[in-house]
Amino acid sequence: NVKSIITLSDEYAKCHSAEVLAKIIEVVDKVSLDEIKIVARILSELLAQINIAERHHRYRRWAMYKRAEIPILKFSDGENHQASDCFRMLLDRGFTPTKIRESLCKQNLELVFTAHPTQSIRRSVLKKFKQLDAGLEQKDNQDGMLTPLMRERLFMKFQQTLLAIWRTNNMRKVKPTPEDE
Numbered sequence: 001n002v003k004s005i006i007t008l009s010d011e012y013a014k015c016h017s018a019e020v021l022a023k024i025i026e027v028v029d030k031v032s033l034d035e036i037k038i039v040a041r042i043l044s045e046l047l048a049q050i051n052i053a054e055r056h057h058r059y060r061r062w063a064m065y066k067r068a069e070i071p072i073l074k075f076s077d078g079e080n081h082q083a084s085d086c087f088r089m090l091l092d093r094g095f096t097p098t099k100i101r102e103s104l105c106k107q108n109l110e111l112v113f114t115a116h117p118t119q120s121i122r123r124s125v126l127k128k129f130k131q132l133d134a135g136l137e138q139k140d141n142q143d144g145m146l147t148p149l150m151r152e153r154l155f156m157k158f159q160q161t162l163l164a165i166w167r168t169n170n171m172r173k174v175k176p177t178p179e180d181e
Contacts, residue, residue: 001031005039045166052129056136128165132158 004027012020028036064070090100121129135158139146146154 001027002035002038005031006042052132053136056133060140122168122170125165125168128161131161
């Protein structure tokens, strides 16, 4: 059942069909709560891995842009939304450089850091996420120089880290003290 939910979810992501959604609902209605928890965990881990890969890809694109290997990507409105674009847009709309500077000097920035319980991740998992990111960076920076054996070891390291993340309990068995937090 777990596999069929994951397979149907993948199919739904590709086509957004009402029929596939109905199949997912039908299967979910028949599975146990324990199986639903497994599916939720799998999808949660998948999203976390996608976030790591996407963040790494953004950094890779930024670094390529900084090395002048690629032009900066444009958004759907044709702008790349860098500070220079914002200033150009303000100037085009009739703002003077003096007025822009005065407005910026009047701005107040107040940073507020909060811990949101839905975004809490255990330190051990964060370390494993950093290991994945470091592996991706190693692959990017050394890919042409990696031997087949080195590639295989890097792939195995990815597998080991992902398995370790999966085996790590998301919830602590003992409530952390304020010092732990």
